[in-house]
Amino acid sequence: YLQLTLAILKPHIVKSPFALQKIRDLIIDNNFKVVRSRRATMSREEAELFYKEHRDKFFYNRLVTFMCSGPSDIHILTAHDAVAKWRQLMGPTKVYQAQYNAPDTIRGMFGLSDTRNATHGSDSTESAKREIAIFFKDFDTKKWYDNE
Numbered sequence: 001y002l003q004l005t006l007a008i009l010k011p012h013i014v015k016s017p018f019a020l021q022k023i024r025d026l027i028i029d030n031n032f033k034v035v036r037s038r039r040a041t042m043s044r045e046e047a048e049l050f051y052k053e054h055r056d057k058f059f060y061n062r063l064v065t066f067m068c069s070g071p072s073d074i075h076i077l078t079a080h081d082a083v084a085k086w087r088q089l090m091g092p093t094k095v096y097q098a099q100y101n102a103p104d105t106i107r108g109m110f111g112l113s114d115t116r117n118a119t120h121g122s123d124s125t126e127s128a129k130r131e132i133a134i135f136f137k138d139f140d141t142k143k144w145y146d147n148e
């Protein structure tokens with residue numbers, strides 16, 4: 001069924017016109033519909049809230065600092081099975097796994113490190129709702145899921 005997912009094109013992608021265009025093409029060619037988009041530089045508060053489940057990880061500080069370092073393109077995408085489908089298109093989180101095992105995925109092509117891994121995608125519909133609420137305060141996800 002139709003799901004929403006939150007996709008973020010991270011700051012190094014927004015700075016790279018070729019990568020940005022290629023990822024936009026992949027979004028469209030894989031039949032995602034773009035429901036909302038904004039380009040914004042995350043505040044420290046937003047990034048800390050967004051990544052709160054990682055606050056005890058060794059990479060938390062570098063991740064938050066990177067995500068606040070410049071503008072990201074933040075999209076609400078929809079498709080059938082959007083959460084899993086976007087994660088499949090992104091490929092593995094870790095850059096060496098992406099480059100060795102999934103070189104044709106977004107992270108395989110454009111990931112620079114485990115932190116600068118090109119894109120983010122929600123890991124469940126519950127996470128998608130939480131994440132959308134952070135960056136699209138006026139978007140009512142309930143309207144999309146009111147028959148659940």
Ligand code: CMP
Nearest residue numbers: 054059063093114115116117119120121
């Ligand atoms: P993202 O999908 O944005 O959600 C959590 C992020 O944590 C992940 O992508 C990576 O950017 C980052 N991350 C996960 N594991 C590591 C790691 N081992 N080292 C650095 N960053 C990581």
